[in-house]
Amino acid sequence: MRFLLPVILFFSFIFQSLLVHAEETADIYSERMNLYKKVETVTNIPWYYLAAIDQYERNIREVRKDLPKAEGLIGIYFREEEWAGILNPNPHDDNPVSIQFFNGIGFDGNGDGKAKLTDDEDVLHAFANYILQYGVDHDNIKIALWNYYRRDNTVGIIIGKAMIYKKFGRIDLDEYVFPLPLHSNYSYKNTWGHARGWGGRRIHEGTDIFASYGVPVRSTCYGIIEMKGWNKYGGWRIGIRDINNTYHYFAHLSGFAKDLKVGQIVEPGTLIGGVGSSGYGPPGTSGKFPPHLHYGMYKDNGYTEWSYDPYARLKLWERQERLKKK
Structure with missing residues (x-):
């Protein structure tokens, strides 16, 4: 019996850990969706395009060694000089006025007077603001994506993700199954x-x-x-x-x-x-x-x-x- 108790406690700990992880993952999906919908309300860019762009960037950051891993809620990555403006003498600038003066992509999305590269809402709004230069319909979003990434495969992958999110109306789509029925030989x-x-x-x-x-x-x-x-x-x-x-x-x-x-x-x-x-x-x-x-x-x-x-x-x-x- 004394040997059985540690085993029971171990598996109980594992089970509780899995439950906590599942709850945290669900919370992240919910927070992301809320942010996508919030930006959609302001910009009229359908949320599923924003979700697809975010997910694509998060995915490539997971497998690339030349990019930092995503740490926040949003996975979109901007270089500091891209955010502040290439000619900006302050690469850490978070002032929306000076960032705009130096043609940086940084944007104050939450209205706090600062355009922070570490703020998820600012980052998502920055990409949305870039798309708004082209339009919010499907074809113009594709043009915006091509001009940003300069790669047909990337545009196709992002648009594919967007259509998947649109069809199912949610972003928690991580379920997988075995390719053959389990009852088959x-x-x-x-x-x-x-x-x-x-x-x-x-x-x-x-x-x-x-x-x-x-x-x-x-x-x-x-x-x-x-x-x-x-x-x-x-x-x-x-x-x-x-x-x-x-x-x-x-x-x-x-x-x-x-x-x-x-x-x-x-x-x-x-x-x-x-x-x-x-x-x-x-x-x-x-x-x-x-x-x-x-x-x-x-x-x-x-x-x-x-x-x-x-x-x-x-x-x-x-x-x-x-x-x-x-």
Whole structure:
């Protein structure tokens, strides 16, 4: 009994910690949404565009070494010289008048007479004020984003996030599921980085989940379909971008779900196709290997995109989904 008590206390502590973390996360989402809506009221910029920009910036700061990690409620990043104005002799200037004189982007969003780079409301208003130079409709917001980031992929990713937020009307969209139904017969192991020979020497950028032909393949996340079609390596495949700027790649499908199209918004569990053995040749090639789902994950950092090992995530989602069903 004396050995059992510490174990019970340990798991009780873990459980309480998880509850506290969940409550804190919910509070953060609520505070962010309130701020997005507040700025929307003042500027008429739909909140979901502001949320998408904020989330994109937060995501790239998480994976870039040349950018500081986001510490506040809002993830949008401005350099000090950009905030105060490049020619401003005071890079820490928080006076809205002098900042405007030196063409800085800094803005007093909360009306306290100061434009602080450390104030979440000021930062969000500053970006909103930049967008207002172009307009608040969809097309002008896209133009504003292109002129700011100078990258088509970035504009597409942000607009995709905005459409996801608009559809669901909320920003707490972090739920994930395993790509195959848990009741189906499947097996997988960590094969990321293994050598592949067909089509030239290359490494395996994903995890192969072996299952019977036609087993349903599901979206693992809340996201938007960025790509659908044929690739000589992956066969019939689909790419979905989630709100955390992760690209989920499903390959070797037997076919696609009915009426599935690029630009469609999906959620965890949405049927997107079936397990197959397509690929390694021109359109229609199939049967060159046992049926399986190739599942890959890629990250975009604002400059480029790279593959990373999805195995740990698959194990986590599989375990979480099993626990929910109990």
